[in-house]
Amino acid sequence: MKIAVCIKQVVTREWQLRVNESGTWIRDNDASFELNEPDAYALEEALRLKEQHGGEVVVCSAGPARASQVVREALARGADRAVHVESDALATADAFTIAEVLAAAVREEKFDLVLTGLQSDDQGFGQVGVVLAEKLGMPHATIIMEVQVADGGLRVKRELEGGWFQWMNLPLPALLTIQSGINQLRYATLKGIMAAKKKEIRKVAPQAASEPSQRILRVYFPEKGKKTQMISGSAGDAAKELITKLRDDARAI
Amino acid sequence: MILVIAEQRDGQLNRATWETVAAAQQAGGPVKVVVLGSGVESVATDVAAADAAEVIVVDAAPLGQYTADGYVQALAALIQQENPALVFLPHTYQTRDFAPALAARLGRALVTDATAVRKQDDGFVYTRPVFQGKLGADVAANGPTPHLVTFQIGSYRADAAARGASPAAVRRADIAIDAGAIRQKPEAPFKEAKQAVDLSQAERIVAVGRGIKSQDNLKLAEQLAQALGAEIAASRPICDAGWLPMDRQIGSSGQTVAPKLYIALGISGAIQHLVGMKGSRTIVAINKDAEAPIFEIADYGIAGDLFEIVPAMIAELQK
Numbered sequence: 001m002k003i004a005v006c007i008k009q010v011v012t013r014e015w016q017l018r019v020n021e022s023g024t025w026i027r028d029n030d031a032s033f034e035l036n037e038p039d040a041y042a043l044e045e046a047l048r049l050k051e052q053h054g055g056e057v058v059v060c061s062a063g064p065a066r067a068s069q070v071v072r073e074a075l076a077r078g079a080d081r082a083v084h085v086e087s088d089a090l091a092t093a094d095a096f097t098i099a100e101v102l103a104a105a106v107r108e109e110k111f112d113l114v115l116t117g118l119q120s121d122d123q124g125f126g127q128v129g130v131v132l133a134e135k136l137g138m139p140h141a142t143i144i145m146e147v148q149v150a151d152g153g154l155r156v157k158r159e160l161e162g163g164w165f166q167w168m169n170l171p172l173p174a175l176l177t178i179q180s181g182i183n184q185l186r187y188a189t190l191k192g193i194m195a196a197k198k199k200e201i202r203k204v205a206p207q208a209a210s211e212p213s214q215r216i217l218r219v220y221f222p223e224k225g226k227k228t229q230m231i232s233g234s235a236g237d238a239a240k241e242l243i244t245k246l247r248d249d250a251r252a253i
Numbered sequence: 254m255i256l257v258i259a260e261q262r263d264g265q266l267n268r269a270t271w272e273t274v275a276a277a278q279q280a281g282g283p284v285k286v287v288v289l290g291s292g293v294e295s296v297a298t299d300v301a302a303a304d305a306a307e308v309i310v311v312d313a314a315p316l317g318q319y320t321a322d323g324y325v326q327a328l329a330a331l332i333q334q335e336n337p338a339l340v341f342l343p344h345t346y347q348t349r350d351f352a353p354a355l356a357a358r359l360g361r362a363l364v365t366d367a368t369a370v371r372k373q374d375d376g377f378v379y380t381r382p383v384f385q386g387k388l389g390a391d392v393a394a395n396g397p398t399p400h401l402v403t404f405q406i407g408s409y410r411a412d413a414a415a416r417g418a419s420p421a422a423v424r425r426a427d428i429a430i431d432a433g434a435i436r437q438k439p440e441a442p443f444k445e446a447k448q449a450v451d452l453s454q455a456e457r458i459v460a461v462g463r464g465i466k467s468q469d470n471l472k473l474a475e476q477l478a479q480a481l482g483a484e485i486a487a488s489r490p491i492c493d494a495g496w497l498p499m500d501r502q503i504g505s506s507g508q509t510v511a512p513k514l515y516i517a518l519g520i521s522g523a524i525q526h527l528v529g530m531k532g533s534r535t536i537v538a539i540n541k542d543a544e545a546p547i548f549e550i551a552d553y554g555i556a557g558d559l560f561e562i563v564p565a566m567i568a569e570l571q572k
Contacts, residue, residue: 011384013385013463013521016542016544017384017387017388017544019388026384026388095353095363096357096362099357118349121384121385122383122384123383124365124366124381124382124383124384124385125365126349126353126365126366127353127356127363127365128353129353130321130349130350130351130352130353130354130357131353131354131356131357133354134353134354134357134358135357139321139322139436139437140321140354141321141350141437142321142346142349142350143346143349143350158346158350159346159506160346160347160442161345161346161505161506162505162506162508162509163444163445163506163507163508164442164443164444165442165443165444165445166439166440166441166442166443167439167440168320168437168438168439168440169437169438169439169440170436170437170438171436179506180489180490180493181489181490181492181493184495211395211396212395213356213361213362213363213394213395213396214362214364214392214393214394214395215392215393215395216390216391216392217378217390217391217392217393218390218391219383219388219389219390219391220388220389220390221387221388221389221544222382222386222388222389222546222549223549227552228548228549228550228551228552228553228554229552229553229554230548230554230555230556231553231554231555232555232556235557235558235561235562235564235565236565238555238557238562238565239555239562239563239565239566239568239569240565240569242537242553242555242566243566243569243570245553246514246535246537246553250514250534250535250552250553252457252513252514252534252535253457253481253514253570
């Protein structure tokens with residue numbers, strides 16, 4: 001099975017966010033970056049499917065030059081080769097633009113299966129995978145917690161809300177968006193890191209994209225609820241004050 | 254006209270539909286609501302209680318069970334017929350499955366997970382979370398209308414949706430569905446083996462998030478839970494890692510709880526978690542990141558190291 005996995009580089013969860021001068025995005029010039037978490041699960045699922053059914057895993061990313069960090073990491077974890085649609089403008093692009101440049105870059109590869117994470121930790125659109133399926137003319141299913149390959153098609157377990165699930169059958173080629181927790185992640189070995197250095201990264205310039213489908217006017221730290229009582233002081237003092245308030249004011253204990 | 258896409262399963266209206274109706278009414282309406290499915294007259298009657306210009310029913314056998322292809326096909330045809338100014342949907346798992354494909358097929362912008370909408374100049378501005386809710390963003394949609402917008406669960410109140418003086422007219426739309434073009438074949442929804450723990454009955458809950466750092470450290474949270482007479486629970490990443498069983502998970506994919514006391518340890522407060530616990534009576538958040546979104550909904554917050562504060566709390570409780 002020829003599998004594509006779409007991945008995104010995002011700032012690390014621990015990174016202390018600061019809003020940029022124009023107030024439209026974060027200051028990320030000195031940020032640390034990592035592989036978007038749901039995409040890591042999508043990559044792991046692709047590697048497992050290849051181990052069971054053979055084939056090839058090709059990692060695809062649309063992002064600025066710095067995204068090569070996560071592309072290399074995916075290769076070190078076991079992907080066979082990579083396609084990197086590279087442009088600084090893609091760092092903050094909307095979902096339609098990302099899906100369009102990815103579709104253009106991978107259409108000719110005729111993948112049997114395309115996997116993406118269900119959403120990104122930064123923009124959180126939750127759109128790129130499904131839009132990409134539409135652009136590639138593939139059926140799709142989202143928020144997937146298990147993948148079975150049977151009779152030239154797929155049987156996949158969709159997560160619904162509140163503890164419900166549903167099996168969905170669909171023919172190949174198909175696109176799935178993967179939920180975090182579908183599997184246990186592997187990490188790159190030293191051998192994998194060495195092997196990755198010889199693997200192909202095909203760099204592609206994005207084709208002239210159409211107008212973005214949405215634009216950010218402003219980003220900001222949300223206002224704290226005024227009712228929140230922040231308790232300060234040493235750990236001991238804060239703990240004591242909190243327990244007193246929970247007993248006497250909130251009557252919760 | 255704002256077209257609201259209702260959500261139903263097996264003839265049961267999803268409550269989030271009312272929230273989306275409220276959003277559409279507050280955005281200025283007039284509002285029409287569309288109900289899709291097979292044999293959904295009773296759902297249409299329910300929705301017709303809303304102060305709406307009309308309820309439109311797309312009733313077809315191939316829409317009996319939800320599929321992305323079926324919904325995209327039906328709604329693309331309906332939206333072209335009705336030509337609304339905007340299309341509003343609840344940001345449910347089902348909407349997330351089909352709305353991006355619908356927007357792509359129509360060539361229209363889609364804004365997801367909006368928490369608010371307001372008029373500005375001759376357009377609309379939407380508020381949505383970015384960076385897992387650590388920042389808010391005001392965004393505008395580009396290109397030809399109708400733009401599609403999905404609203405985060407709980408961002409508008411269902412009981413804020415105005416009811417009409419008399420029921421809205423119900424009309425059946427004439428949309429032909431090509432069943433052969435539906436590529437997904439669904440099986441019946443199911444629940445995993447019965448949940449061992451019903452956290453919705455717990456009076457007090459101590460919940461842990463990524464900030465707990467390792468499985469070993471869970472002992473500390475368990476000691477606090479014991480001292481409080483509380484159940485232990487977690488945000489999704491902890492259950493994904495296998496540190497606690499899945500039936501201890503609070504949030505959109507886990508259990509929804511509203512205990513007397515909810516103590517969040519090292520939980521940043523991604524929206525997927527907040528929807529499962531924000532109804533709690535008293536919420537305590539302990540997190541080293543003072544900007545963590547969990548503090549926005551907490552009654553009491555301590556920005557500090559939980560590994561110092563929790564032992565001090567246990568000692569205080571044992572006095």
